Amino acid sequence: MTDTPVLDIRNLHKQYGTLEVIKGVDISAHRGDVVSLIGSSGSGKSTILRCANLLEDSQQGDILFKGEAVSWKGSGLGRHPSDPKQVLRIRTNLSMVFQQFNLWSHMTILQNVMEAPLTVLGRDRSEVEQAARGYLDKVGIGDKCDVYPAQLSGGQQQRAAIARALCMEPEALLFDEPTSALDPELEQEVVKVIKDLAAEGRTMLIVTHDMKLARDVSNHVVFLHQGLIEEEGAPDTVFGAPKSERLRGFLSSTM
């Protein structure tokens, strides 16, 4: 079914204790969609990504992966996914790339990329190694297989983290501010990789402060304000003809 979204988030509500941070959000991504989430710090962007791949529990709403709804037990603050196998399946298919790369410092770059496919998915070592080398080549650091993360620049480390996410062969990639920790001159090498992935039709959700990146790669942009979608649409509309006063204010503050 081509019209079943890869990821469909419906009426998501999330609270930390009594603090309600996501107040009823709907976001979906079909195969090949690149959806950017923008908004001020604290608006709930990271929380949505973390709820989507079940790193965080949510209190209300549905999360569907290729039409398969997450099954829950309990309710309210006691609601948790009920099926660990389903959690694993969804999490490995929605591979996350974090702002701080989160590479394992005691492993080489190649080992970092191979680790989860070997241990989580139980795949064959020689196949995984071949794929890992291929993804490291693809992100432009095929010559860095045998070095440790600390020996790489931030931009190279982030590209290694992207190769690691790709090596899980996920249905979609979730990026949480992938360029925020980088110096401006290193940002561009990561932006280029993300653009290449978009061009090859990868399904992606990208939280970013980089409005140019959001405008260039997305086919849909979601502007969040205090846990709700304030405005969304095609990038040309969201950036070129914003309707909401808040979005206009946000965009002028980021220029």
Ligand code: ADP
């Ligand atoms: P963004 O990524 O848009 O900056 P977040 O999703 O990180 O926003 O945070 C949304 C809100 O949730 C903020 O008010 C933040 O302080 C709060 N928050 C995030 N993580 C936690 C946590 N682990 N415990 C309590 N509050 C949190």
Ligand code: MG
């Ligand atoms: Mg965040």
